[in-house]
Amino acid sequence: MSDSGAPPRPASQLRDIWHQFRTHKGALFGLITLGVLIAAVLIGPWLWLPEKLSVAEAIKLKNQGPSLRFPLGTDQLGRDMLARMLLAGRVSLAVGLVAMVIAIVFGTFIGILAGYFRRLDGALMRLTDMFLALPLIPLLLVMVMLFRDRVAALIGPELGAFTLIVFAIGITSWMATARIVRGEVLTLKEREYVLAARSIGARPRRIILRHILPNVVSPVMVAATLGVAEAIITESVLSFLGLGFPPDFPTWGRLLFDGLQYMQVYPERVVWPGLAISLTVLSVNYIGDGLRDALDPRIRGR
Amino acid sequence: MLDAIPAPLVQVEDLKMHFPIYSGIFRRHSGDVKAVDGVSFEIMAGQTLGLVGESGCGKSTVGRAILRLYEPTAGRVLIDGEDVARMAPEALRRKRPSMQMVFQDPQASLNPRMTLADIVSEPLDEHTDWTRDRKLERVYELMDQVGLNRRFVNRFPHEFSGGQRQRIGIARALALHPRFIVCDEPIAALDVSIQAQVVNLLEDLQERLGLTYLFISHDLSMVRHLAQRVAVMYLGRIAELSPAKDLYARPLHPYSEALLSAVNEPDPVLAARRKRIILKGEVPSPANPPPGCNFCTRCPKVMDICKTVKPALLEVEAGRMVACHLHTAAGATGASEAEERKRPVNQQGETR
Numbered sequence: 001m002s003d004s005g006a007p008p009r010p011a012s013q014l015r016d017i018w019h020q021f022r023t024h025k026g027a028l029f030g031l032i033t034l035g036v037l038i039a040a041v042l043i044g045p046w047l048w049l050p051e052k053l054s055v056a057e058a059i060k061l062k063n064q065g066p067s068l069r070f071p072l073g074t075d076q077l078g079r080d081m082l083a084r085m086l087l088a089g090r091v092s093l094a095v096g097l098v099a100m101v102i103a104i105v106f107g108t109f110i111g112i113l114a115g116y117f118r119r120l121d122g123a124l125m126r127l128t129d130m131f132l133a134l135p136l137i138p139l140l141l142v143m144v145m146l147f148r149d150r151v152a153a154l155i156g157p158e159l160g161a162f163t164l165i166v167f168a169i170g171i172t173s174w175m176a177t178a179r180i181v182r183g184e185v186l187t188l189k190e191r192e193y194v195l196a197a198r199s200i201g202a203r204p205r206r207i208i209l210r211h212i213l214p215n216v217v218s219p220v221m222v223a224a225t226l227g228v229a230e231a232i233i234t235e236s237v238l239s240f241l242g243l244g245f246p247p248d249f250p251t252w253g254r255l256l257f258d259g260l261q262y263m264q265v266y267p268e269r270v271v272w273p274g275l276a277i278s279l280t281v282l283s284v285n286y287i288g289d290g291l292r293d294a295l296d297p298r299i300r301g302r
Numbered sequence: 303m304l305d306a307i308p309a310p311l312v313q314v315e316d317l318k319m320h321f322p323i324y325s326g327i328f329r330r331h332s333g334d335v336k337a338v339d340g341v342s343f344e345i346m347a348g349q350t351l352g353l354v355g356e357s358g359c360g361k362s363t364v365g366r367a368i369l370r371l372y373e374p375t376a377g378r379v380l381i382d383g384e385d386v387a388r389m390a391p392e393a394l395r396r397k398r399p400s401m402q403m404v405f406q407d408p409q410a411s412l413n414p415r416m417t418l419a420d421i422v423s424e425p426l427d428e429h430t431d432w433t434r435d436r437k438l439e440r441v442y443e444l445m446d447q448v449g450l451n452r453r454f455v456n457r458f459p460h461e462f463s464g465g466q467r468q469r470i471g472i473a474r475a476l477a478l479h480p481r482f483i484v485c486d487e488p489i490a491a492l493d494v495s496i497q498a499q500v501v502n503l504l505e506d507l508q509e510r511l512g513l514t515y516l517f518i519s520h521d522l523s524m525v526r527h528l529a530q531r532v533a534v535m536y537l538g539r540i541a542e543l544s545p546a547k548d549l550y551a552r553p554l555h556p557y558s559e560a561l562l563s564a565v566n567e568p569d570p571v572l573a574a575r576r577k578r579i580i581l582k583g584e585v586p587s588p589a590n591p592p593p594g595c596n597f598c599t600r601c602p603k604v605m606d607i608c609k610t611v612k613p614a615l616l617e618v619e620a621g622r623m624v625a626c627h628l629h630t631a632a633g634a635t636g637a638s639e640a641e642e643r644k645r646p647v648n649q650q651g652e653t654r
Contacts, residue, residue, distance in 0.1 A: 200402075202428050
């Protein structure tokens, strides 16, 4: 920074944030890994076209180990695992990320309302308690049972299942976020800078957007990164119970459960989807970590 | 500063701020913490009223209740003739620019995620529809006024020292051209060397902009330096309200006496000679103050009447108000006047 000349103008913080983000090795690794995963599942199915096998051939080629012909081996019906993994990743990643976004947005919204407006606190927190008390899996099962056909009739079976599952997972996993955010807001709103904003005459909306929301970022990030993993797993549970996507429709969770019964004999059937889920979760975690640091000007430094 | 008798800009009448206590499993309203219990004073335009007292006596609560950061339980707060304590929210919002606050802890009163420019221009965002350039111009102007280098405009609060942070807080308070500023212990969190700078800055600004201050502090020597009049608070009530030089020369209330005897004396010869009045006992709980004078449990000059009757704040000498039976009953100004004054005191006692 030079000593003379015109005083600097307020600069955008985006560059500083990116600069700090880059210094976080784990975050960079996470971003690259997640980028590669997303790119692979998006364009992979166009590049890797499994050969068409007749039923007899497929039966003969079932449960193969990795080879040049089948890089990740084949499953119990002789289907190419790589192709299935790539297709499955599309759904799993989409479910994980979208469900997480729904849960975080909803949870943060409820948490801020409950924490900031004392009047709403009781009602909203009882609602949260109610959702927490509901047994999750039965609730999801009932929801899927009741609405699957109707939604499927409306927008098609696959998109219908996707929408329903994402929505179901989203609205059953926002409670932890809401509780964390509410607690954080309760302490933040007593801070002097919030008092200062009130003494300026700032409206609640401004105070929330400017002073409270940026300061609850850290716990929200943590909740979000954990949420991705949970959503992917929950989706696989649903699929396993036969209420998620149609059985022939691959997702990582489904491949994992399919491979489970053959784990003793063909461990790689479990390893591939497990690895994919773990990599996703890990990289999202690291990205969240790096983002949290990058968004905090005290850590960002100069 | 003004030639004519200055009109009071701020009038506080019988301000009460009670915080309810809820207890038991049904959260029944079982009492109140009487943080501020009937405080009245006036501040002339362009002057400074010092508000002193020990920790927990309700000084800060008075400041916050005046700006209606708390909803006062009772009383009137007239700022420029308008009752802030009863204003509708939208009217209050429009009134806010004329009354601002400088906070105690400069670290806590600045949002760590906002840059200096954002912090100082926040009031402008709220109350003006200026363009970005115009706001920035005003931010630079304010930074010059409080002595911050324009180069710092993109920095975050953690990159500043305590004194600089307090300057940011002052710049923010000045942004909308206020007439009245509550300084809530603005120097308590600062190093001694920085305290003087900030106090001088506040004085400078008062002179240049004609500001009116309520200066809350427990630093008696700073208050002496800054304030024309000083109110001494004890347990939610004003014990004495006097012109600064009279108070420091000859405190009337026993509590003021004790408080002033605690001021450090830089001259070691004088320091060896000074008599310290050391108060015994604890401050009573503001949830359950004594029925008589709040100070009667610790007063070295306590009388029987003190334990049953609350003394009212009365003018015992020209410009000097004291709430103490010593000065209303005996009276330094003559027996007949004292007799007259006794009556309202008793009425007070009966109604309570």
